[in-house]
Amino acid sequence: MSLTHETADEDNPYLRNPPTDFAPLEDLSEDEAREQIALLREAIREHDRRYYVENDPIVADRAYDALFTRLQALEDEFDLSHPDSPTRSVGGEPIEGFDTVEHVAPMLSIDNSGDAADVREFDDRVRREVGEVDYVCEPKFDGVSMEFVYEDGRLERAVTRGDGREGDDVTRNARTIGSVPQRLHGDYPDFLAVRGEVYMPKDAFQAHNRERIERGEDPFANPRNATAGTIRQLDPSVVAERPLEVFFFDVLEATDLEDSHRDELERFPDWGLRVNDRVEVVKDIDEAIDYRDRMLEVRDDLNYEIDGVVIKVDDRDAREELGRTARHDRYAYAYKFPARAEVTPIADIAVQVGRTGRVTPVALLEPVDVGGVTVSRASLHNPEEIEAKNVNVGDTVRVQRAGDVIPYVAEVVEKSSEGHYELPDHCPVCDSAIERDGPIAFCTGGLACDAQLRRSIQYYASDDGLDLEGLGEKSVRQLVDAGLLESVADLYELEREDLTDLEGWGETSTENLVEEIEASREPPLPDFLSALGIPHVGPTTARELAREFGTFEAVREAAVTDPEHLETVDDVGETVAAQIHEFFTSEANAEAVDAILEHVSPQETDVETGDELEGLTFVFTGSLEGMTRGEAQETVEAHGANATSSVSGNTDYLVVGENPGQTKRDDAEANDVPIVDADEFRELLAERGVDPARE
Incomplete structure (x- = not known):
């Protein structure tokens, strides 16, 4: 089997949650x-x-x-x-958008282990082949390795490691990093190619993630991802705004090579190249192992991520004699740290504002391994939870994942702060007041709050809303930042030239989005109700409301004047009815909904019910040609079937459209649930006397 496509077969057991307990x-x-x-x-x-x-x-x-x-x-x-x-070979390949450049010398990876016995075996091999040597020990940085080429003292190019033989030319981006000298100082070689590690300092990473969370954007998983994502930005001005640094640590090629690695590193500062101050030269492998143990102890105190140490033969002639394999140089070895497991310090606490205005405190963590997944943030739920656990910035906490999915702070392991964190009085995004409703906190800014606005538009266009393809998180953020969207209703005011003037929007993508928006002007009532983002009203509850009231005006009237009527609807109890009432009686929401209705006419729901599909349970995933997922769900429910959101042993059919979710397919296979495509679904309906075209 070979990897001939862009992604691997999802059935491969070593792709997701891979087993690592192998047979002998x-x-x-x-x-x-x-x-x-x-x-x-x-x-x-x-x-x-x-x-x-x-x-x-x-x-x-x-x-x-x-x-x-x-x-x-x-x-x-x-x-x-x-x-x-x-x-x-070293993994990786060039990405679109940058020229591919061959390296001056191969940028190979480093053989590694977390076992001291393997490190001593490396030392034994070195001494057998070249005799006694000194080692240079340095932190193993967890950033992005790059080649920097200087000719006559000027920076000519900066190239990512790529596949080790060639990489992406990111020179324009590298020039924006303050610690990358544009011109060398002192008595430098005429030609110099050096290897450096670009990274984002931990404090800057946490501050950047905090800003992303408060803007309603997903944070980066760890500093390395933040660095890699930044250095590959096509817009250098974005790179310039982000706090990247670099350590230089090796010579790849030069017109005048030093006799030893320590001599090279001593010359680097004279040339203006930044080196790490934790580098040490040791006499034997015992001292190298001791160095690693000391670095492990201070790991959390450093302002950059490291995942081990690198032990290198100092003498350059000995290096050449040791040679290299196809993947790594034989003169160096990485002694890795054990993964952080579940216990980690809180570096900061950010406030996330959801599309409904709910304010959620989020702990920004030193990245930690939780069940095989690297976690850098965890929910603190609400102010009452924080007070009960006495959590604050600086405390060391135990992190768990609810249902193996959502990370949360389970308990404080070591208290290093005074008191507990308290929410701010005002929203960090729009400066509106934050109010409490029992244990829950809300921003009162409504759709005037940018965080809620972006999320509201994104949800309106999502699969649970009107399913507008091409309008995801990135494009919504771009349109809001460009001033083209100040409300959901502004979607219907977009002109083609508004989009084509933006970076990344061509004629095809523009035309597709305009057509999607036009097609959404007469949406099915359940889809429209769900798209509004009413708290606790998802697709299922929206279908029940549409079936009970028939028109949007009737739903709105009941919500405002007769919330008790809402409570009689399946899936709507006292709490949900109160949320619907509060949504529709909000002046800001009323204005936003009225503005949308100037462009949109929700269809009436008048579906003749039957029992042709009675007793069956369907789950839908992906987009179905000719009907929305909401319409398909409404059709089967109108004829006696159940439509649920997750697959279980009680599911009769999983209907799979285009771009389906893999989780539901996996669950269907695990529960022996038949999987049918859109055509087979229509055939199944026809066999039972249901014609979706007439619904």
């Missing part, structure tokens, strides 16, 4: 080994692509290391190595 090699036949090798190669290539190109890894580092180590062991044991194997 001696228990495998050669055919079984070949099968496992094929799956591992495919998965590792995909993990490499997501890490180096997408900057969106789906497994923790330790899980990836386990898969890679297993592949190496299988290839060695069964003599099944191959030139195209991930074990023979």
Whole structure:
């Protein structure tokens, strides 16, 4: 099996939540080994692509290391190595938007382990081949490795590591980083290619994430992702606004090479190249191991992320004699730290404003491994929860994941602050007052709050709303920032030239969005009700309201004057009815809804009900040609079936449209639920006497 497409087969067991408890090699036949090798190669290539190109890894580092180590062991044991194997090359490939440039010298990776015995084995091999050596020890930075080329003292180009042989030319972006000198100082070589690590300081990372959360944007998972995502920005002005730094740590090529690595590093500051102040030269491997242990102790005190230390042979002639493999230099070894597990300090607390105005405090954490996933933020739920747990910035906490999905702070392990965190009195986004309703806090700014505005527009266009393709988080943010959207109703005022004047919008994408918006002017009533973002009114509750009242005017009238009537509707109890009443009686919301209704005419719901599908339960995923997901759900429910949002053993059919979610497919296979496409769904309806075209 080979990775011939952009993404790997989602059925590959080593892609998501991979098992790392492997059977002993001696228990495998050669055919079984070949099968496992094929799956591992495919998965590792995909993990490499997501890490180096997408900057969106789906497994923790330790899980990836386990898969890679297993592949190496299988290839060695069964003599099944191959030139195209991930074990023979560094992962990564150039991305669109930058020129591809060949490196002056290969930028290989570093062999690594978290086991001291493996480090001593490295030392034994070095001493066998070249005799006694000194080692240079330095932190193993968790950033983005790059090549910087200087000719006659001037920065000519900066290139990402890419696949180790060639990478992306990001020179324009690198020039915006303050610690990258545009011109060298002192007595520098005529030609110099150096390797550096670009990173985002931890305090700057937390501040940047705080700003993203308060703007209603998703934060970066860790400083490395923030750095990688920044350095590959097509707009250098964006890079200039973000706090990147660099440490220079190796010479790749130069007209005059020093005799030792320590001599090179001593010259770097004279040339204006920034080096790390934690670098040490040691006499033997015991001192190198002691260095690693000391760095582990101070790891949390550093203002940059490290995940181990690098031990390098100091003498350059010895380095050349040791040589290299296809993947790594043989003169260096990384002694990695154990993954942080569940317990971590709170670096900051941000306030996130949801589309309904609910204010949620979010703990910004030193990245920590929780169940194989790197976590850098966790919910603190609400002010009462914070007070009960006595949580504040600086405290060391235990992080867990609710249902293995949402991270939250479970308890304070070590109290380092005084008292508990208290919410601000005013919204950090719009400066409106924050009010309390029992344990819940709300921003009173309504749709005048940018965070709520962006999320409201995004939700209006989402699958649970009117399903406007091409209007996701990024495009909504761009349109709001450009001043084109100040309300949901402004969607219907957009002109083609408004969009084509923006970066990234071509004629095709513009035309597609305009057509989607035009097609949404007469939406089904359930879709429209759900799209408004009324608290607790999702697609299912919206369908029940539409079925009970028939028209939008009737729903609104009941919400304002007769909320008790709402309580009689399935899925609507006293609490939900109160939320609907509050939404429609809000002056700001009333104005926003009236503005939308100047452009939109929700259809009446007048569906003849039947029992042709009685007893069946459907789940839908993806977009269905010819009808919205809401219309499909309304159709089956009108004929006696149930439409639910998640697959279980009680589900009869999973209907899969275009761009379906993988989780529902996995759940269907696990529960032996039949999976049908849109055409098969229509055939099934026709067999039972239901014609969706007439609904």
